[in-house]
Amino acid sequence: MFIPRNTRDHVTSAEKTTVSRVRQAAASACRLCGRLRYELIPAAASFGMTCLGWLHHAVGVDASDLAGYGLGLAATGALTYGGLKFKSKTAASLGVAASGTLVNTAIGAMAGPSVPSLIAGGVVTIASYGVYVPWLVKTRHERIALQIKAAKTAPLPDGMGINVSQAGVTGDTEEETALRRALVALGVPAVDVSQIVFTDTGWYAVVTLPPGKNTSAQAVIAKRRQLEANLDLPGKLRLTEGAQANQLIVRMQTTDPLAEPVPWPGVRVSSIEQPIPIGVYPDGTEILVDLVDGHVLVAGGTNKGKSGGINVLAANLVACDDVHLAGIDMKPGALELGPWQRNMVALADTPETARQVLVWLKSEMTRRGRYLATLRGPNGERVRKWTREHGKYIVLIIDELAELLRQAPDVVSELLTLMQVSRAMGIRIVAATQSPSEQAFGGKGTDARQQYGTRIGLPVNEPTPINMIFGTGAFGQGWRLDELDLPGKCMVSSERYSEPNEGRCYWINEQQIHATSLEHALLDDGAAEDVRPHPQPDPDPPTPPSPPSGGGGPHGGRPVLRAVPTFPDGSRIPDNRLALWEALQKAGPEGLTKPQMVAAGLAGHGTSLQAPLAQWAAKGWVDDSGKRGQAKVYVFTAAAHTPAHEAPATDEENPACPASL
Template identity: 55%
Template structure:
């Protein structure tokens, strides 16, 4: 009987203890001031039992005096926060001092009670406001979306569901973040993932920018496969969410070669995730190419240079500060000038300034003669071609010659009207590169950003706040991946793209096709020979055009052999016959590819180079800016009356 009573008593005590713990757990926020106050009093009584000394009482006294002084100063200067902190600190110090001095006693209990009342006086309004705000957020989240499975004051409870698994995960991830969604548009699934628009509660602390700043935490809460990208929508509380499950840009994209013959055309740079090409218009636009090392900057520059080299109405001028001009040096045969030192760079910029002046004077003269305003230099009408000054590693140039920062800023401000554009690349985008001024950066109408390691670099390339708006260059994970911003409406949103990758063979073939047309040597001063501006035309502002050469089509041999009698291999016969049919006009590599003779210019470059070395093919002629390959010797014997010389066959430089 006695054992039974003991077991019942023990069970009752255990049940009461469990109930008390549950009750305390449910009211943990309400009981927090009580627990803190009694805990402090218990510690002060324990200190009384150990016997506090004079030094201890001095410490209590100094703490009380300091908090009282803070309260007095707060009241004097009408600083409510300082006065409240000082008053609360004084009450706590007095409570602890009395407990340590007197132990369990009436004065100590009174001090503890006063401390508890003061604590609740400050804590209860904050607790009520916090719960009210959290309830409002959950109510707003339920108004336009799926109803919550559970409602409580703890927004960490994942209780919001959606129409799909992805929407449910996104809603719960936002709730766990403390910013539940008011509405989630129906998720659109694509070949590469899914996307949607999230409407967030109005307010500064629940805006889309705040969620973007916590992207890593949101991605961890979401716990779904893929790469998440966020940006601000049309309104501040609209969040655009894109989850990329499959990367369509994971494979390197081969460069198809130059696809433009005029700088007035569109210059393709690479492919977007949907497989469409992207690019920009080079004429009248300065270009900035920036990104950390080994992220594809050189590849982008080579694509730009390869296309400009094929343009009949454009010249490139190169500035490369790397020893030996290893990046831009190979393009020297296609360039009007190459500067590989500070002195040569200064001379080149002086030439550019003089050219701007001359073009401006010519435009003024034409306006006075015709009475028609001429505001922009048109390479197709005004004789001289557009100039593109390509600078590799702008940061190194400015480090070696800081005074050039202001000169470049001045030139970019003046040059566009004269059809003179700057294409500048740097691996170290910083304020110093742009002359410690945002004015210079504003001159770039096209900005191409490759992968970087710090968010600040993104803002330096695309402008203040770009990183928070979704221009996340730090998330670009492969060389050649980039984001582009320009005045083109297709470039307003931060979209990940990837540039073409030109191989060394591609570059060599392009240089072989379009190189060797420029004037020999580096021109450091512009000239304007008689007969037209810069020798470009007859003097009426129109460029010269190559004379046409009549020819007779040759008869094919019954047995296909080379001039030395050796049989032509089957894989070379189509190309040889195409050269025979072309006659004295010959073929360019690009034309050979267009006729389906090969899939790429490099496939044609090899055999025709061998035939040139053997004297069977002549490569001295040009059409536009491309080399022309024509059969010689017994196949076709050109005469001076029918075949123009190379200098007559191109726009003189």
């Protein structure tokens, strides 16, 4: 029959596919049988003798054949009896095995392929395993003990343990052989080592360990340094738990593409709803932070690159048109976040001002929640999540979280409330700490770690903080921050990244920070101005006909600008000294005495009177040479000063902003 050419090609292709699949299945079956050949010996022997019996039945069985089977059974029975009588375990075992085999074969020869023959074969197989398994286990234990002893006392011979079904010390490659021998020397011989896979940065393999507590993956991970020394191979060893309890993933990194700092490429986003790139992985892919999905925790040791990661986040955020940026920096003078002050709506560097920022955010959260309650979707459903259509997001960056909670423990409740509730209102918190501890996350009973959807871990000096940062069991799962060897290297845990992978944060220098801050500044001179959104919740607003633009909710838009009171030398007047400064100004030439200041309540603003008065007198801003009765009089004498500026009210519903932060 004629078959068109294209049809013949189609049939040939289908046949090739079928043949290929059959070959793959056969190869897999052969590999499995080869790996379990010792375990399959009794079953294979029993099945083989059963088939011989069926073959004998097919060619015919006569009286002489039956007599031969009888004589064989008599001989094996005698051997069994002799072994039992003379207490020879070997002879008795051989006699029992031979008797069972002859019975199985004889039944197959007489009955042929039938149910009785299959039953006889099954019984013989089960009985043989009852004897064979204890012997096999004992033999393997003795072999393992011998290998461990040999590894500890002398070089191991290359011929020991070639097969993969037994605990061996040789492999298909130099790396596999070294790995097997290192595990044997550690006292944990590998049951199996999968084929080693080589990558651009090194190699990895999956090791199956013997069952037991002392041979588990966790036990080997705890001895990583010893195993690395036993391997004696170039590279950096990393160990993680596999999918099963007795599986160990061994990774050896021989080259490090992140050995040099990775320069920051510049602003890459224009909205907070876009993933923010903060660094790269060894394969060149960028590390992305989905800040819109939740709060972010940045934790690591001192001088390990935490500030660099925070600055990269801030540099991208200041360029986003849908973000108000605020900050709390507990280093005196806001040394870390200070360069971004001109881009922030609030920046606090003391417990008092930090408390004000958190109270403002809490009130703003309430206002936004009330505003969302007035909105309805296209089908009349309530709007439950803030988006850029409703106004700008607010991102609060907290540097030195542990120090904030140490100096101002009373702000824990406000912070926890914000962490748990504020995400739906478009408020995000980026918290950084050098001391990841229970206190840094709220203390006992108020653990806030679960609120951080993204956790960025930087190098730490010891493994203890790892579980504190990433959660219970993270250390054994491979989140080894203690193995990160360079500042800026990091591991990120988020919905996007669920597996430990070493990367490195971008390096942003001071020139880039300054240029980016100036380019996206809210004010012309960030040192003389402060910006702050309306801190008081508005009355319940009416349902707007359409989503407003600019800031969040009604009366949204650009935040109210507020001049910062300054001393004659241009430095900022702290909040706890502003009231005293203004009182001296108003007193004029009459001046004030300390009793008058105390009576006016000026000593209750978080500071003593003596320190600021003495400082101002030394600088010539206050004259303390006069007296009134027995009390010294302090007269304001500064030739130039920045008067306290009253914030303008925007409308009847918006009261004036409070003192600047």
